[in-house]
Amino acid sequence: MLIERIKADQVEARKARNTLAATLLTTLLGESKMVAKNAQRETPTDEEVTAVLKKFLKGNTETQAALRKAIDTQEQNHPAYVPKDLLDKIDVAGAEQIVLEAYLPKQLSQDELTDIVQVALTGGVEKNVGALMGFLKTRYAGQYDGRVASQAIKTLIG
Numbered sequence: 001m002l003i004e005r006i007k008a009d010q011v012e013a014r015k016a017r018n019t020l021a022a023t024l025l026t027t028l029l030g031e032s033k034m035v036a037k038n039a040q041r042e043t044p045t046d047e048e049v050t051a052v053l054k055k056f057l058k059g060n061t062e063t064q065a066a067l068r069k070a071i072d073t074q075e076q077n078h079p080a081y082v083p084k085d086l087l088d089k090i091d092v093a094g095a096e097q098i099v100l101e102a103y104l105p106k107q108l109s110q111d112e113l114t115d116i117v118q119v120a121l122t123g124g125v126e127k128n129v130g131a132l133m134g135f136l137k138t139r140y141a142g143q144y145d146g147r148v149a150s151q152a153i154k155t156l157i158g
Contacts, residue, residue, distance in 0.1 A: 002046045002103060003032060020092065021099050028056060028100075050104065050142040057100050064093045108144045113152040116140070127157050 010025035032052045036044035044052075067090045074082050108116070113136070120135045121127060132153045136144060 001043070002049045003029070003044055006032075006049070006103060020095055024056075024096055024099055028052060031056075047141060053100055053103055054142075057097065057104075060093055060097050060100065064090060064097070067093065105143050108140060108148075110148050110152055113144055113149050114156065117149075117153055117156050121156065129153050129157070132157075 006025055006029060010022055010029060013021035013025060028049075032044040032049045035048045035052060036042060039048075067086060071082055071086050071090070074086065116136070117132055120132060125131055125135045129150065133146075133149065136149055
């Protein structure tokens, strides 16, 4: 289970005194356990943990974009001076992204999704977006970006 892997990595990060990873994984574990508790279970499923990971990554991506924008603004106003704290924050966000991405399954490319959808169509799956997205969700949950999958499907079915 994914949650067990994260727990083991959290312990290792603590032993290695990797504060960034230990803190991030502790927060991730807490959020994942809360999702399970809300569903009246003790342990979260891999799908729930993956959803929490994606939520964390989305926030991280937004943080990095905001920091880059702040740095760009600073460079335009004062080209010779970018505050060290902004540079440090973007480094931390990048390090957090690397830690989080290590737990996500490999994402399917648009070409791979197109091939999968073609096989599904020849295998008898209905030729509509809803049926094909349902097919992908049941067999490849967490392994694709919904927008990329939708685009691949729409390209194939016209």
